[in-house]
Amino acid sequence: MPAKRPPVPLTRDRIIEAALHLADHQGLRRLTMRRLGDALEVEAMAIYHHIPGGKDALMDALAEHVTTVPVADEGADWRDRARAWCRAGRAALLEHPGVLALALTRPPRGTAAAMLREQCDSLQEAGLKEATTALRALRSYVMGSVATEIQDKEQESRQDPTETFERGLDALLTGLTGSHVNLS
Amino acid sequence: MPAKRPPVPLTRDRIIEAALHLADHQGLRRLTMRRLGDALEVEAMAIYHHIPGGKDALMDALAEHVTTVPVADEGADWRDRARAWCRAGRAALLEHPGVLALALTRPPRGTAAAMLREQCDSLQEAGLKEATTALRALRSYVMGSVATEIQDKEQESRQDPTETFERGLDALLTGLTGSHVNLS
DNA sequence: GCGCGTCCCTTTACACAGTAAGGCGGGTTG
DNA sequence: CAACCCGCCTTACTGTGTAAAGGGACGCGC
Numbered sequence: 334m335p336a337k338r339p340p341v342p343l344t345r346d347r348i349i350e351a352a353l354h355l356a357d358h359q360g361l362r363r364l365t366m367r368r369l370g371d372a373l374e375v376e377a378m379a380i381y382h383h384i385p386g387g388k389d390a391l392m393d394a395l396a397e398h399v400t401t402v403p404v405a406d407e408g409a410d411w412r413d414r415a416r417a418w419c420r421a422g423r424a425a426l427l428e429h430p431g432v433l434a435l436a437l438t439r440p441p442r443g444t445a446a447a448m449l450r451e452q453c454d455s456l457q458e459a460g461l462k463e464a465t466t467a468l469r470a471l472r473s474y475v476m477g478s479v480a481t482e483i484q485d486k487e488q489e490s491r492q493d494p495t496e497t498f499e500r501g502l503d504a505l506l507t508g509l510t511g512s513h514v515n516l517s
Numbered sequence: 518m519p520a521k522r523p524p525v526p527l528t529r530d531r532i533i534e535a536a537l538h539l540a541d542h543q544g545l546r547r548l549t550m551r552r553l554g555d556a557l558e559v560e561a562m563a564i565y566h567h568i569p570g571g572k573d574a575l576m577d578a579l580a581e582h583v584t585t586v587p588v589a590d591e592g593a594d595w596r597d598r599a600r601a602w603c604r605a606g607r608a609a610l611l612e613h614p615g616v617l618a619l620a621l622t623r624p625p626r627g628t629a630a631a632m633l634r635e636q637c638d639s640l641q642e643a644g645l646k647e648a649t650t651a652l653r654a655l656r657s658y659v660m661g662s663v664a665t666e667i668q669d670k671e672q673e674s675r676q677d678p679t680e681t682f683e684r685g686l687d688a689l690l691t692g693l694t695g696s697h698v699n700l701s
Numbered sequence: 702g703c704g705c706g707t708c709c710c711t712t713t714a715c716a717c718a719g720t721a722a723g724g725c726g727g728g729t730t731g
Numbered sequence: 732c733a734a735c736c737c738g739c740c741t742t743a744c745t746g747t748g749t750a751a752a753g754g755g756a757c758g759c760g761c
Contacts, residue, residue, distance in 0.1 A: 338710075338756070366748060379710050381749075388748065434618040437661075440668040463684070465676065469665055470685030474654070477621075477661025481653055484624040492649065500647070501654030501689075508688030527738080550719060563739050565720075572719065 339375050345383045347373065349394055356395070356431030364431075393442070396435040399425055400445045406452075411459035412506050415467075418452060419475045419502055426479040433483055437476055467509045474505055523559050529567045531557065533578055540579070540615030548615075577626070580619040583609055584629045590636075595643035596690050599651075602636060603659045603686055610663040617667055621660055651693045658689055 341347075351372045356364045366388060370377035384391050404421045408414045426436060441449055449468070456464035478501065482494045525531075535556045540548045550572060554561035568575050588605040592598045610620060625633055633652070640648035662685065666678045 343709080365746085367746080376711050377747095378712085378749075382709060434622045437621050437664040438618045438668070440671060466681050466684050467688075469662075469681055470658070470688060473661030473665050473685065474658050474689070475661065476664050477657030477659065478654075480621040480660050480664075481657050484622070487624060497650050497653055500650050501657065501693075504651075504654060504692030505658070505685075505689050506692065508690065508692030509685075523739080549717085551717080560740055561718095562720075562741085566738060 339373075343373060343375055343379055343383055345394075348380055348383055348391070349398055352391060352395055353398070353429050353432065357429050358431070361431055361434060392432075392435050393439055395429075395432045396439040397441075397443055397445055399429045399432055399436050400441055401425075401443075401448070406455055411456055411461055412510070414455060414459075415452075415471055415506065416502065419471055422472075422475045423479055423498060426476070427482065430479075430483045430486075433479060437480060461509075470505060470509065474501065523557075527557060527559055527563055527567055529578075532564055532567055532575070533582055536575060536579055537582070537613050537616065541613050542615070545615055545618060576616075576619050577623060579613075579616045580623040581625075581627055581629055583613045583616055583620050584625055585609075585627075585632070590639055595640055595645055596694070598639060598643075599636075599655055599690065600686065603655055606656075606659045607663055607682060610660070611666065614667045614670075617663060621664060645693075654689060654693065658685065 348369070352364060352369055355369060355372055366377040366380060370380060373380075380391075381387060384394065386393075400422070402418075402421045402425045404417055406414060408417065426433060440446075449472075453464050453468050456468060461467060478498050482498075532553070536548060536553055539553060539556055550561040550564060554564060557564075564575075565571060568578065570577075584606070586602075586605045586609045588602055590598060592601065610617060624630075633656075637648050637652050640652060645651060662682050666682075
């Protein structure tokens, strides 16, 4: 009987990393407790010791991982800060396309939710009326953009996705800028 | 042995309808071939006769169903038309929140894809430069908006979602309007 | 040294998932 | 009436999530 203790001890972070790799390369459908165990050279049930709550908790953790982006809140103009958030959020989501469905479905919790509140405060301090509305619009645009990008990834697209994203982001930001002046 | 023939014959449409109902009320996770069969008063394997390709094809069909919205292409201003599309798209997605993850993940095909091309042409004929970019931005915003709406549905939100959606949509439309005049 | 808890991991077990293969009856056609 | 075929059922197999219990290695007190 080979060594009972695995060569390197199991860790919540190692589990999440392996799960992301598996989901990205083989699809969420093939992310399975047993396969995840195989990837970690461990039996499937070992995972439950580090992630209480089972697969559903794992999914939550993955969603939180790809929606949690540490980004400095710098920049004079609120538009620059918002742009930085949006770019960082898009990049984080694009890094792990396999778990996008989770990120879009599960509500933000923990660190991700805290960051949202922080950003909302930041916008309000910048003097922006209806900061929550603006933030929701930006968040929606980012999440939707990544979704469409990943959707269209398998079919040909002669346009640079980043360029397209920036164009739309600019449009949304300028539109939000005038929102407390213009009337629909 | 009870009657072999079910009271009402099975149909692809009936299957899709029952699947949507099940996913919306019990979650995608509980949408199961056998449970779907139970809901239709039929054995699970009967479904395969009407939906070749199994569960994955069913998922595709559900995604296509909630992303296919018949909407008249009327209105003088292209902004009014785009607004109508976006409202209709949002409404259709919100009607079946259970399958949102499918709609956001699977690329548009068939009728849905055709409608996208049609809308793109419509924008171009309206004299809008970069119609594809604009359309992508709008589509992204709609998809993301529905995602955030459904995410936040389980927690309290003192703001009217429709109002918030319209505000962001207005902002995006005004931003897109000036996009071929302004420079970033 | 030796027992003994404690922590991780494994083993075993079970209910339920998707679905390939084949059976069977009843309506339609000759 | 016979042949046929369509639509549904039955059976069977592999794979999945996970509860429950087992077991081995490490630390501790004595």
